[in-house]
Amino acid sequence: MLKWPIVVVVVVGASAALVAFVGGALPDAPGQAPATPPSSSGPSASAPVTPGLAAGDANKPAAYPPGQSMTVSASPSSVAVGARLTATALKVKSGCKVKFSLGSNSVTVKSDSGKAVATLTAPSSAGTYPLLAATASCSTTASAFTNVIVTIPPAVRAPATVTHGVSFNVTVSGFPANSQVAVTLIKSGVLVSKTVTTNGSGAGTVAVVLTKTGTYTVTATKGTVTAATTTKVL
Numbered sequence: 001m002l003k004w005p006i007v008v009v010v011v012v013g014a015s016a017a018l019v020a021f022v023g024g025a026l027p028d029a030p031g032q033a034p035a036t037p038p039s040s041s042g043p044s045a046s047a048p049v050t051p052g053l054a055a056g057d058a059n060k061p062a063a064y065p066p067g068q069s070m071t072v073s074a075s076p077s078s079v080a081v082g083a084r085l086t087a088t089a090l091k092v093k094s095g096c097k098v099k100f101s102l103g104s105n106s107v108t109v110k111s112d113s114g115k116a117v118a119t120l121t122a123p124s125s126a127g128t129y130p131l132l133a134a135t136a137s138c139s140t141t142a143s144a145f146t147n148v149i150v151t152i153p154p155a156v157r158a159p160a161t162v163t164h165g166v167s168f169n170v171t172v173s174g175f176p177a178n179s180q181v182a183v184t185l186i187k188s189g190v191l192v193s194k195t196v197t198t199n200g201s202g203a204g205t206v207a208v209v210l211t212k213t214g215t216y217t218v219t220a221t222k223g224t225v226t227a228a229t230t231t232k233v234l
Contacts, residue, residue: 070142072100072133078149079122085148089116089133096138102131102148126152126201152202156183156220158231164213172196172220172227173203183208185216185231196220 070093075086087100091114098116099108103123109116116133123129127150134143152174162168175181177200185192190212196204210216210233219228 070133070135070144072131072144072146074131074146074148077146078151080153081122081124081126081150083122084119085122087118087120087131087133089144090114092116093135093138093140093142096135096140096142099134099136100131101134103129108136122148122150126150154220154225154227156218156227156229158208158218158229161232161234162210164211164233165209167207167209168231169205170194170196170208170218170220171203171205172198173201174227175202175204175220175222175225177202179222181220181222184219184221185210186219187212187214187216190214190216192216 092111154174198204
């Protein structure tokens with residue numbers, strides 16, 4: 001390649017720009033490979049960016065993986081009325097609080113490492129209730145729900161004391177709805193059996209007369225569901 005001082009005048013439109021190459025080099029000859037452009041240590045403008053992150057943040061971990069939704073679960077998922085249960089939300093965006101709601105009860109907690117946990121009290125009436133979880137104090141909203149079954153524990157009730165020969169009521173609750181529940185009243189040498197038909201709420205009442213004095217064990221049974229109490233006949 002030949003070298004000597006050379007002056008090149010480039011005319012663009014009506015104006016001229018004078019470019020002087022002192023000790024410059026002539027262009028590469030035809031067939032000669034072009035010079036390699038200098039490399040840059042900075043990131044390319046077209047460098048891939050992690051989804052959900054701004055350009056320039058490609059090296060920062062995503063606090064909340066794109067495409068993943070918050071979930072909520074209850075443990076246990078079936079509880080007695082007024083009992084306590086644990087609610088857990090997963091895949092919670094970093095820095096968000098979570099409000100859990102079950103019936104009229106609610107509690108808000110701060111998430112930690114994508115997880116939020118709270119203790120709730122079950123409603124006082126039996127039924128199926130949605131357990132709701134929703135983000136709070138957060139730039140991104142998310143919500144989830146699952147069902148919690150609230151039940152009434154099986155029970156049988158009778159007066160603590162009754163008079164022999166006088167009718168009294170034995171009441172059952174928390175048993176299968178619209179079913180036949182066997183009720184027995186037992187003391188040494190005496191067995192009295194009755195049947196209670198429950199209503200749609202699993203409750204029912206039967207009248208009983210005991211003629212012999214003493215303390216009786218009162219038991220109500222339907223399949224594997226059972227409950228017991230005592231009554232004293234005077």
